[in-house]
Amino acid sequence: xxxKIEDDTGRFAFGGxxxxxxxxxxxxxxxxxxxxxxxxxFNKLRDLCSLTDGNLSRHLTTLQEAGLIAVGKSLKxxxxxxxxxxxxxxxxxxxxxxxxxxxxxxxxxxxTEAKPELGWKPA
Numbered sequence: 001x002x003x004k005i006e007d008d009t010g011r012f013a014f015g016g017x018x019x020x021x022x023x024x025x026x027x028x029x030x031x032x033x034x035x036x037x038x039x040x041x042f043n044k045l046r047d048l049c050s051l052t053d054g055n056l057s058r059h060l061t062t063l064q065e066a067g068l069i070a071v072g073k074s075l076k077x078x079x080x081x082x083x084x085x086x087x088x089x090x091x092x093x094x095x096x097x098x099x100x101x102x103x104x105x106x107x108x109x110x111x112t113e114a115k116p117e118l119g120w121k122p123a
Contacts (some may be wrong), residue, residue, distance in 0.1 A: 020066045021097045025051055025059050029035065030086070030094045033069065039085030060084060068093060 009053070021030065027051040032040060046056045063069045068090030072083045086094065 010116075018093065018097055020068070021094060023059075025049060025055065026063060029063065029084075030068065030090070033084065033086045034091065039083045042082035042084060042086060045084055063090070066090075071103060092098055097102050 021027065028051075029045060032045055032048045035052065042053075042056065042060075046053060047057065051059070060071060063073055067087060070085050070087050072085075074081050074083065
């Protein structure tokens with residue numbers, strides 16, 4: 001019986017979760033960018049994620065410093081346009097993160113008595 005307990009040590013610690021990615025606003029930003037291959041303007045990203053300008057800027061800085069996104073500026077109709085895109089490394093890391101989350105959810109659902117018939121359902 002002790003061997004079983006030792007085998008489960010740290011099972012739910014989820015040490016593989018990347019803290020840069022595992023934050024609500026950054027999860028929204030990266031999800032938005034993943035579904036828009038050509039990137040998104042700052043304003044569109046702000047609106048999609050329901051963030052303030054300052055909050056979005058802070059999260060973009062964190063993601064850019066981690067090499068997950070690229071931020072570029074250009075002129076469009078004499079106005080400055082900020083475009084945000086996933087980097088190739090950012091896409092790879094985020095897809096790996098989503099795969100890890102999928103495994104966590106699947107494992108949690110597999111160990112419940114009430115198993116949903118058609119995938120994940122909120123409580």
